[in-house]
Amino acid sequence: MKREAITVRNLSYSYPDGTKALEDVNLEVYEGERIALVGPNGAGKTTFMLHLNGTLRGTEGQVEIFGKSVDTMRREEIVKEVGLVFQDPDDQLFMPTLFDDIAFGPINQGLKEYEVRERVEKAISSLGLSGYEDRSPHHLSFGEKKKASLAAVIAMEPRILVLDEPTANLDPRSRTELIGIINELNEREGITMVIATHDVNAIPELADRIYALNRTIIETGTPHEIFFDGKLLKQNNLDVPDVFKLFEVLRCFGFNCEKLPLSLDEAISGLTTVIETEGGHIHLHIHEHTHEGVKEWRNKYGHHVPK
Amino acid sequence: MVEYPEIDRYSSLDSPMHRFDPRAKLIAFTILIFSIVLLPNLKLALIGLLASILFLIASKLPLRFALQHIKWVFLFVVPFIIIMPFTVNGTEIFSFYGLTMTYEGLEYGILVAVRAISAVILVLPMIATTRFDITIKALAKLKMPNMLVQMFMFTYRYIFVFVVEFQRTWRAMAARGFKLKTNVYALKTIGKALGTLFVRSYERGERVYQALRSRGYTGSPKTLVVFKMHVLDYILAGTIIGFAVSLHIIPLYLHS
Ligand SMILES: Nc1ncnc2c1ncn2[C@@H]1O[C@H](COP(=O)(O)OP(=O)(O)O)[C@@H](O)[C@H]1O
Ligand SMILES: [Mg+2]
Numbered sequence: 289m290k291r292e293a294i295t296v297r298n299l300s301y302s303y304p305d306g307t308k309a310l311e312d313v314n315l316e317v318y319e320g321e322r323i324a325l326v327g328p329n330g331a332g333k334t335t336f337m338l339h340l341n342g343t344l345r346g347t348e349g350q351v352e353i354f355g356k357s358v359d360t361m362r363r364e365e366i367v368k369e370v371g372l373v374f375q376d377p378d379d380q381l382f383m384p385t386l387f388d389d390i391a392f393g394p395i396n397q398g399l400k401e402y403e404v405r406e407r408v409e410k411a412i413s414s415l416g417l418s419g420y421e422d423r424s425p426h427h428l429s430f431g432e433k434k435k436a437s438l439a440a441v442i443a444m445e446p447r448i449l450v451l452d453e454p455t456a457n458l459d460p461r462s463r464t465e466l467i468g469i470i471n472e473l474n475e476r477e478g479i480t481m482v483i484a485t486h487d488v489n490a491i492p493e494l495a496d497r498i499y500a501l502n503r504t505i506i507e508t509g510t511p512h513e514i515f516f517d518g519k520l521l522k523q524n525n526l527d528v529p530d531v532f533k534l535f536e537v538l539r540c541f542g543f544n545c546e547k548l549p550l551s552l553d554e555a556i557s558g559l560t561t562v563i564e565t566e567g568g569h570i571h572l573h574i575h576e577h578t579h580e581g582v583k584e585w586r587n588k589y590g591h592h593v594p595k
Numbered sequence: 596m597v598e599y600p601e602i603d604r605y606s607s608l609d610s611p612m613h614r615f616d617p618r619a620k621l622i623a624f625t626i627l628i629f630s631i632v633l634l635p636n637l638k639l640a641l642i643g644l645l646a647s648i649l650f651l652i653a654s655k656l657p658l659r660f661a662l663q664h665i666k667w668v669f670l671f672v673v674p675f676i677i678i679m680p681f682t683v684n685g686t687e688i689f690s691f692y693g694l695t696m697t698y699e700g701l702e703y704g705i706l707v708a709v710r711a712i713s714a715v716i717l718v719l720p721m722i723a724t725t726r727f728d729i730t731i732k733a734l735a736k737l738k739m740p741n742m743l744v745q746m747f748m749f750t751y752r753y754i755f756v757f758v759v760e761f762q763r764t765w766r767a768m769a770a771r772g773f774k775l776k777t778n779v780y781a782l783k784t785i786g787k788a789l790g791t792l793f794v795r796s797y798e799r800g801e802r803v804y805q806a807l808r809s810r811g812y813t814g815s816p817k818t819l820v821v822f823k824m825h826v827l828d829y830i831l832a833g834t835i836i837g838f839a840v841s842l843h844i845i846p847l848y849l850h851s
Binding site: 338341343363364367371372374376378379380381382383384385388391392393395396397401404405422424425426440441444 | 726727728731748749751752753755756759799802803805806807808809810811812813817818819
């Protein structure tokens with residue numbers, strides 16, 4: 289059994305103006321795990337994440353990092369364990385140049401100058417930002433700024449990385465790159481990941497487990513468990529990956545597979561299996577239940593039904 | 596792309612001023628600026644102006660860029676040139692409708708103008724030839740109080756964010772047909788837009804602070820920077836300071 293990296297017990301939080309943002313949140317994340325935190329806007333994802341490194345302190349409840357309560361940890365200790373990447377890179381990048389920004393965390397950690405330089409170098413090259421050291425943030429594109437703020441946090445070498453909507457507003461290519469980088473950090477460095485996201489298409493590649501949050505934890509499970517729970521999805525306005533939707537439609541046309549795929553990789557292996565077992569081809573047709581099935585499918589996702 | 600108000604747009608050129616060590620440059624030019632601003636007579640001030648122009652030429656900054664920045668002082672200087680000649684007592688040049696223009700007044704007005712223009716010209720080789728972040732670091736190295744250094748740093752970073760946000764708000768208003776007029780409605784709308792902008796800045800400030808704390812900020816952002824003075828830096832700084840001082844000392848000998 290793996291160690292618990294994050295343990296949250298009965299956490300509640302209200303903003304000073306009285307907004308109840310979190311209520312009795314319970315959650316655990318194991319070392320090396322990748323967690324997606326999903327929930328509609330205003331569900332409390334950002335608020336929750338600010339509790340993981342003690343920026344906000346719950347009105348009630350406990351947050352533990354590797355078994356230690358954040359209340360008893362010193363600032364430097366928490367910051368060393370938990371790296372928090374904010375949603376808006378302009379909030380995070382405040383130094384005049386990229387180099388200064390990435391060096392900021394390691395310097396605060398009290399590292400020696402040559403160590404700081406090594407850390408910066410490593411972070412910059414692992415995010416493909418070499419050559420941008422002297423740029424100021426207002427001369428970086430949004431995607432570059434997003435990468436830069438991740439670099440600024442990984443230069444501190446935290447064991448847990450908390451990312452607030454890392455793929456939001458990125459162009460498709462930057463998005464794919466960022467997903468790759470996050471997974472590589474998880475595989476190579478064993479960094480535990482907590483990722484708040486609306487990007488359902490990215491979840492199957494990005495997360496081992498999902499927590500659905502809406503002020504409190506509603507459900508947890510693997511992507512398959514969550515995306516197959518139609519009722520849960522409907523009640524919480526959660527979307528599912530496009531690949532999954534497509535294969536639901538294909539099923540209405542008689543496509544026969546055991547487990548609907550969530551990602552393109554799964555689709556490829558699923559298709560391969562089906563084609564091999566059915567003698568070299570797949571068979572789609574319109575049968576008596578097709579139209580009804582498609583109509584139901586449309587209803588399920590609340591799509592407009594054309595006449 | 597957004598037009599940013601960048602004083603350091605041409606900091607990547609190469610010139611003796613660009614190669615000058617930022618700390619020595621700041622000190623030497625600050626002393627020279629003070630020296631010129633305190634000059635008591637027009638002849639000396641004109642020598643100061645000439646020197647300022649030579650430094651500007653040596654910096655290889657494009658003339659257009661330089662004029663863009665220098666033109667603003669004229670706004671402040673022109674009233675002096677117009678008013679001074681009529682308010683200082685002295686030898687009359689001519690008079691009409693009871694207003695008397697005096698030789699002393701004219702000279703004093705021009706003196707004020709020449710000093711101000713020289714000072715602003717000198718700011719360019721001092722500031723515009725170094726990346727602004729390096730200027731800030733040089734100020735920190737020169738033991739400027741940490742509080743001020745941080746204020747410069749945050750201002751420099753967030754003024755750009757603010758400009759973008761302001762333009763965004765402005766475009767959103769224009770896109771919905773808003774035109775700038777001097778009526779109550781337009782003023783009210785602008786007031787509201789500014790209000791929104793301030794609230795947004797306040798909220799941003801809070802998030803920036805949270806992000807800083809999340810990376811272990813304890814009150815003083817530190818940076819790594821290596822400055823190294825070369826012989827030429829000492830010579831150049833020495834020459835500029837020497838010139839600044841002699842502008843004040845030489846006249847003493849000439850009079851006695
Ligand atoms: N600084 C704040 N002051 C008051 N209420 C806030 C503040 N920040 C967020 N909230 C409120 O708390 C709730 C959760 O917000 P947030 O954590 O930002 O949600 P999410 O990140 O899931 O969109 C929302 O209702 C939001 O309006
Ligand atoms: Mg959020």
